[in-house]
Amino acid sequence: MKKVSLALGSGAMRGFAHIGVIEVLEKEFKFEAFSGSSIGAVIGAFYCLGYDLGLIYKVAKQIRNDILIDFKVRKNALISGKNIEEILKLFLRDKKFSDLKYPFYVVATDLLKGEQVVFSEGSLYDAVRSSISIPGVLPPYKIGDTVLVDGAVVDKVPGKVLRENGCEFVIGVDVSGKGLLKEPKNILEMIMTTIDIMGEEIFRLKQGYLDYLIKINLEDINPYTLADVEKAYQRGKKRAEEELGNLKNLAS
Numbered sequence: 001m002k003k004v005s006l007a008l009g010s011g012a013m014r015g016f017a018h019i020g021v022i023e024v025l026e027k028e029f030k031f032e033a034f035s036g037s038s039i040g041a042v043i044g045a046f047y048c049l050g051y052d053l054g055l056i057y058k059v060a061k062q063i064r065n066d067i068l069i070d071f072k073v074r075k076n077a078l079i080s081g082k083n084i085e086e087i088l089k090l091f092l093r094d095k096k097f098s099d100l101k102y103p104f105y106v107v108a109t110d111l112l113k114g115e116q117v118v119f120s121e122g123s124l125y126d127a128v129r130s131s132i133s134i135p136g137v138l139p140p141y142k143i144g145d146t147v148l149v150d151g152a153v154v155d156k157v158p159g160k161v162l163r164e165n166g167c168e169f170v171i172g173v174d175v176s177g178k179g180l181l182k183e184p185k186n187i188l189e190m191i192m193t194t195i196d197i198m199g200e201e202i203f204r205l206k207q208g209y210l211d212y213l214i215k216i217n218l219e220d221i222n223p224y225t226l227a228d229v230e231k232a233y234q235r236g237k238k239r240a241e242e243e244l245g246n247l248k249n250l251a252s
Contacts, residue, residue: 002251003032005167007159007210008040010152010199011175012134012192012223015039016060017216017236019053021173024240029251033103033167035158037151040173041106041131045124046091048100061229077139078187084138085129092125099124103165106131107151107158111140116154118161136191152176156199159209169251172210175218175236176200189224212250214243 004025008018018040025031036044046056097104097120106119108130119127130141130148140147151158157172176196207213216239221228 001029001248002169003167004029004169004171004247004251005031005033005035005162006044007157007162007170007172008034008036008044009157009172009174009176010038010040010150011156011218012039013226013229014175014216014218014221014223014232015043016057016229016232017175017218017239018043018173019057020233020236020238021214021216021240022047022053024237024244025171025247028244028248031102032169033105033162033165035105035107035161036131037107037156037158038132038134039175040158041128041151042088044104045095045100045106045128048102048104049091049095049124050101051091057229057233060226076136078137078191081138084132088125088128092128095124097121097124097127105158105161105165107155107161108133108141108148109151109153111135111147111149116151117146117148134192134195150195152195152199154202155206156203157206157210157213160206163209170209170211171247172207172213173236174203174213174215175232176223192224212243212247214239 034044034048047053106127108117110117126143131151132138133141133149135149140149156176157174159170159172162170176199216235218232218235221232
């Protein structure tokens with residue numbers, strides 16, 4: 001059986017579906033490496049550090065949405081991001097890529113150069129914080145003179161970086177959807193739905209780097225609230241179970 005590598009995609013709170021997928025696949029396959037954009041970078045970092053993902057999602061269910069999403073309009077973002085940063089620091093403070101159980105590649109976007117940036121060494125917090133900087137929603141993250149925003153701007157399911165690093169069998173996990181099933185009711189939903197649509201178009205050009213794609217139907221789940229964390233998790237688990245037969249045949 002081939003070792004498999006997972007490219008964990010963006011999708012805000014829909015990304016808790018990644019936990020269900022990983023829990024199913026880890027029972028059947030040996031993992032070689034991981035990559036992640038945005039929420040995929042968060043979940044991938046936690047898993048590669050050895051955290052219990054089941055516990056992570058149970059903790060997430062207890063966090064109030066108004067604490068996580070702290071609206072404080074600034075010149076470059078709708079949300080201050082301070083609460084999100086503090087939560088990340090609880091798990092990632094002082095952690096480095098060298099502490100991880102698997103090779104891990106975090107994708108962000110250089111806003112000034114318009115180029116993809118891949119982190120695979122150094123500070124794990126800096127990498128993940130860069131990758132979740134949704135343009136217009138969370139403030140960009142600066143490292144030196146480099147201004148970084150969400151990895152989904154350039155590659156929402158980052159399989160290319162795994163392929164370039166020689167991974168044997170690359171599985172993409174797409175949790176983003178194509179938007180909302182109803183008209184956006186505020187500027188946050190408008191921005192993020194627009195990013196989803198643009199990301200889908202870019203992804204069509206890069207999907208060829210994947211050996212297999214697990215696409216999870218989450219379009220009825222609001223990606224901007226923690227209310228549906230349980231539903232997203234269960235959808236991811238169910239979808240991975242449905243794909244196991246095909247995956248075993250292809251990876252054998």
